[in-house]
Amino acid sequence: MKLINVIYSSVFLLFFILISTSALSAQNSDGFVDFKELDKNSLNEIHITVAESNWQYLLDSLRYNGDDQYEIEQVAINGNNYQNAAISYVQEPSFKADQQQRSLLLNIDGNPLKLVKFGKDPSLVREMVATEIYSNFMVVPQVAYTKVYVNKKFYGLLLAREQVTKSFVQWHFGNRHSSEPLKTIPEFALETSSDCLSSNYGALKQEIDPACLDILYTGGKGSDLAKLTEELKSEDGNPGQLLDIESAIWMLALNDVTMNFNSYNGFKSTNYYLVEDQFGRYNFVPFDFELAFGAKKRVTNQSDYSMTQMAELPLAFHLEDTKYPLINKLLQEDDHFRSYISNCRAIVKEYYVSGKYLEIAASYQSLIDEVLDQDPILKTQKDRILNNLTMTVGRRSKIPGIQEIVEAREEFLKKETILKILGPKLMDYSFIQRQRFSNVKIEDFVLSVETDQFTEAVKVHYRFSDKQPFVSTNLMDDGVHHDEKSNDKIFGVKISPPDGFEDLEFYFEVDNSKMKSYYPNNFDRKTLKANLKTLNE
Numbered sequence: 001m002k003l004i005n006v007i008y009s010s011v012f013l014l015f016f017i018l019i020s021t022s023a024l025s026a027q028n029s030d031g032f033v034d035f036k037e038l039d040k041n042s043l044n045e046i047h048i049t050v051a052e053s054n055w056q057y058l059l060d061s062l063r064y065n066g067d068d069q070y071e072i073e074q075v076a077i078n079g080n081n082y083q084n085a086a087i088s089y090v091q092e093p094s095f096k097a098d099q100q101q102r103s104l105l106l107n108i109d110g111n112p113l114k115l116v117k118f119g120k121d122p123s124l125v126r127e128m129v130a131t132e133i134y135s136n137f138m139v140v141p142q143v144a145y146t147k148v149y150v151n152k153k154f155y156g157l158l159l160a161r162e163q164v165t166k167s168f169v170q171w172h173f174g175n176r177h178s179s180e181p182l183k184t185i186p187e188f189a190l191e192t193s194s195d196c197l198s199s200n201y202g203a204l205k206q207e208i209d210p211a212c213l214d215i216l217y218t219g220g221k222g223s224d225l226a227k228l229t230e231e232l233k234s235e236d237g238n239p240g241q242l243l244d245i246e247s248a249i250w251m252l253a254l255n256d257v258t259m260n261f262n263s264y265n266g267f268k269s270t271n272y273y274l275v276e277d278q279f280g281r282y283n284f285v286p287f288d289f290e291l292a293f294g295a296k297k298r299v300t301n302q303s304d305y306s307m308t309q310m311a312e313l314p315l316a317f318h319l320e321d322t323k324y325p326l327i328n329k330l331l332q333e334d335d336h337f338r339s340y341i342s343n344c345r346a347i348v349k350e351y352y353v354s355g356k357y358l359e360i361a362a363s364y365q366s367l368i369d370e371v372l373d374q375d376p377i378l379k380t381q382k383d384r385i386l387n388n389l390t391m392t393v394g395r396r397s398k399i400p401g402i403q404e405i406v407e408a409r410e411e412f413l414k415k416e417t418i419l420k421i422l423g424p425k426l427m428d429y430s431f432i433q434r435q436r437f438s439n440v441k442i443e444d445f446v447l448s449v450e451t452d453q454f455t456e457a458v459k460v461h462y463r464f465s466d467k468q469p470f471v472s473t474n475l476m477d478d479g480v481h482h483d484e485k486s487n488d489k490i491f492g493v494k495i496s497p498p499d500g501f502e503d504l505e506f507y508f509e510v511d512n513s514k515m516k517s518y519y520p521n522n523f524d525r526k527t528l529k530a531n532l533k534t535l536n537e
Helices: 011-020 055-065 126-135 166-173 210-216 223-233 245-257 307-311 325-330 334-353 356-372 378-387 402-415
Strands: 044-049 070-072 074-077 080-082 085-089 104-108 111-116 143-150 153-162 182-184 272-276 282-286 426-431 445-451 457-463 471-475 490-495 503-511 516-519 528-531
Touching: 044 104, 044 153, 055 070, 055 085, 074 104, 126 143, 126 356, 143 356, 153 356, 166 272, 210 223, 223 282, 223 325, 245 282, 245 325, 245 334, 307 402, 334 356, 334 402, 334 516, 356 378, 356 402, 426 503, 445 457, 445 503, 457 490, 471 490
Parallel strands: 044 143
Antiparallel strands: 044 074, 070 085, 074 080, 085 104, 104 111, 111 153, 143 153, 182 272, 272 282, 426 445, 445 490, 457 471, 457 503, 503 516, 503 528
């Protein structure tokens, strides 16, 4: 959705509208929380200093015999030195001793950082591009290209992956007292039990024995997780009491549009955190987008899908499948389904129709082009890496080119009936402000909104502090609620702040009989702001 410019009656009003539209806060920034030196738009350097020359043999031994880490002398991230650090190999199904360029797990001042090899994505840019797209609409861990050195010797080009730590949760979700986040256990590390469902993974199906959830997730307390699975299964259940619905709907929409089937929407639901926010609700935080854009072709329990089959999957294709209760429960509700479609439309328009995804992918490939020749493993694959931006590579794997599958996906989605229905539009909004030379002080936020002719309802979601949850109220078009004439598609409302509060953070939800739109369209990451001080100037 795009805000249409309107000629205002006064320059001052235009100025006010512009300054009241802003990002939520610095907490929505897309940097690494624990390691702010890392820059996703640059080629980073990490230098590891170890005392023993046989450090790889020691890590092999630790990997086989337990999860202990090997203490090292120093880690430098883009020139910033850390003395308190340890290192180990990342747990992977393909681990073999005496291999080169394996993924590393660093523990730096108590904070984890993964440095992972490029395993299954021949383009080397899928995770970077997908992370940027996801980050525009919801909270996800960040990634960055990193040249890694050990004792000044080049170890390889690896991908630094941010981990969801307590500081991450506090920074993004305001929860200062959270337990460790729940995280889906990788498929290769899952244990089995005859008392548990055989194909649950992270699908959130209700288990007869709640202890089975401990097999599927690792991390903090999961007592509310059993309640959530119960609410998702129950016909009269209300998962919104335990779950941030918006984060779930954004994840489902992003997974479907980007064809990321290595996540909840895939054959084996995995690769997400459940993070408790300051209001006690679980939030979905997906991670690991290495197989986005159709690189993971196992979508159902049938054989791998072709590129055409993946590109032409209908939206919400698991809607009737009870194996996916999050989809089956949430998106069966009309209001949630329309939000999901609105989100899908926003993603397609901002990144596919504009071609922005390809610009991002090309810029990341350009960033690593030169270093590929320095990497002993990647330099032998350079042509394959560069080609996979646009075309299918691999005789057996046949990983589709990012551009070719996105163009096919975009073409299909343009024909989707549910996306052809245009959402209602918010044309303009404004607040009443103190008149020039007036002694009457503005004490309430009196808001009016102009919409297109098809809009039937407008709702504003707002709060007076980021320590509060959003609440919502309907705007009226009846001529008596600070709008103008009845049924003129100008809606109004008065919002009165409690004593001591002068700031308003808000976003809009606009409805007609068939579709829903939001402004801003990435409201979960950016909102609008106004304050009484500005209104009274």
